[in-house]
Amino acid sequence: MSELRLMKGNEAIAEAAIRYGVDGYFGYPITPQSEVMETLMELRPWETTGMVVLQAESEIASINMMYGGAGCGKKVMTSSSSPGISLMQEGLSYLAGAELPCVVVNVVRGGPGLGTIQPAQSDYSQAVNGGGHGDYNLIVLAPSSVQEMADFVELAFELAFKYRNPALILSDGMIGQMMEKVELKAQKDRMSDQELAEKYPWATTGKPSSRERNIITSVELDPYAFERFNHKVQAKYKQMHKEDVRFEQFQCEDAEYLLVAYGSSARICQKSVQLLREKGIKAGLLRPITLFPFPGVELDKLAGQVKGMLAVELSAGQLVRDVRLAVNGKVPVEHFGRMGGVIHSPEEVVEALEKNFLKG
């Protein structure tokens, strides 16, 4: 049965993972996301659904434990925050290269370096550009509420398995730590090993005489074969852009100025739109939900309607580059953001829009 609860974003991730029927979680503590593994360890899902939960010796180990589990066709996930996600990049590149599904949650904190434990959105570029070596991308989802933290666990797995590609939930310390009402879905059954072997014929389930051996690998030494493989992977990304772009529009119908923001920043920008409209400025907000695939087509459409766009993010200007690429010079695109764990107020966003487009 579904259930209404008040909880933190990080706790919602853990609850949703169990209820969705995730097979394994491997993690390493880091603020501001440690509640994910703490909640799982408290709930002891290995006694109920059979879900494996293991604290690894590092993020390098946790992503590679996931790599092993994902190869078996299992639904595996991890969560971490910025420095830990940096350590996972080699593993993510292997997972993408071996075409394996998995879900990684990044509850972003401010960087560079050890940085701060306060919220930031400064891992955007890493997230949407693959992050590790090679030509690959992650499917990137950006929740802006505790409800979406819970819902995107399922969505991320569905997309990861649809494309056999790792998916990343790009959250931040604000969404991870804040408490909100959340509707948790009813418990689903985990897939049996037999069902799995039929559904995922590529998985390492032990070689029966009825099939060839399965090899999970990302090595290909023949350049022509490897180029063909790369084309195949790129075709998946094209398909994602056709079929799985998600975004939300807020008062865009008659907008003359557009705010573009995701995650926690988008929540703040909703208020800014309201304040701008009270001042008689017709503002709207486009909130990308999938950061990869990016809703560039939608932005390009809006570029024919608005006089200017302002990308608002908790970073020095990373999302703004994708917005500029999308509209390709059709309208001025400016950036506003705070950094280092500082969160902008709705009023600061109003001021930034006025300063960039309406004054002087």
Place this chain on the structure above:
Amino acid sequence: MALEVKDIIKPENLVYAKTKLLTERMMHYCPGCTHGVVNKLIAEVIDELNIQEDTIGVTPVGCSVLLYNYIEIDWHEAAHGRAPAVGTGIKRLRPDKYVFTYQGDGDLAAIGTAETIHACNRGENILMVFINNGIYGMTGGQMAPTTLEGMKASTCPFGRDVEHDGRPLNMTSIVATLPGTCYVTRQAAHTAPAVRKLKKSLRKAFENQKNKKGTSFIEVVGTCSSGWKMNPVQSNKWMEANMFPIYPLGDIKDV
């Protein structure tokens, strides 16, 4: 009447056959390389124990990266040093399967040190096969953590200087001290008796896994003729004279 070949090739005369678990692929190893022998022994043991359908192997980054081309089982190719973590993930999610990793000294004892120690310390119910040839074979003969004092490698061309480079790392002794390991042994594969012993160890390790005893760890002291810049016969002699005193063969732990 003279005996002809066709008269000799008869089932009743068969004394040795290639195990059916070895594929027809030609191995890519250099002549005399220890990897080829150990690959074959693993195939034989899996075949003899009749656990082909229930075994998942994890290959490393190193000369044996393509080991998955040679044995007819399901495989997972790990990143450099991460095989114990990959093996952990597989075994935790498929405890009904036999899981083993196969790693070189650079892979297991340098870049993968943390993964090795923690998998052994948790007592992951897997087998780790550790091919110690004292060198980075695949990348062209650089110094490994196990390179002997004074031994030449491309990144210590004047011989390993322990003041500068540190001393050879004895990973097998280290993991033997960890509570999670149930069986730790050091073997070789250069003579018929050595091969027989190694095979026995491999069999025992798979049986330990069946009995859920914890981590079995088998080091195989081996040669790398290309990296050592010797022919295979010289390599074996050099190994006996120089490697075995530092890495003595035999069981270190068996509980």
